[in-house]
Amino acid sequence: MPGILGDLSALTPEEEERLEMAVAIVNQAYVDAHHDDSMEMLAADYLAARQDTVNLLHQFTDDQLAAPVPTVVGDQAAGDLFAGRAEHATEHITSIEEGFRQGV
Structure with missing residues (x-):
C-alpha cells in the first residue's frame, strides 16, 4: 500500500482492485447482517x-x-x-x- 495514507493515485492496479474488493466485502457484510x-x-x-x-x-x-x-x-x-x-x-x-x- 502507498506510504501516504489516502493517496489512491499511488496504488497499483492490483492494490486498487484489492481495496475495491475489501470495501465491497465490508458493504456486503453490512447488508447481510441487516437484511431482515x-x-x-x-x-x-x-x-x-x-x-x-x-x-x-x-x-x-x-x-x-x-x-x-x-x-x-x-x-x-x-x-x-x-x-x-x-x-x-x-x-x-x-x-x-x-x-x-x-x-x-
Whole structure:
C-alpha cells in the first residue's frame, strides 16, 4: 500500500482492485447482517450514528476544523473532509431509497 495514507493515485492496479474488493466485502457484510431489519430499525441506527458524529464534531475547535489534512484529492480542511463524507453518505442514502422505490 502507498506510504501516504489516502493517496489512491499511488496504488497499483492490483492494490486498487484489492481495496475495491475489501470495501465491497465490508458493504456486503453490512447488508447481510441487516437484511431482515425493518426500515425503522435501520433509520434509528443511522440517526444514532449521525448524532454520534455531530457530537464528535462539536469537540473540534474552529482551528482544528480549518487545519489541512491529506486526502486522495490533495490537502483540504478537516471540516471540508467531514462535509464531504456527509455528502457521500447522502449519495448512499439516496441510492438506497431509490432501490426501495424500485423494489430492489
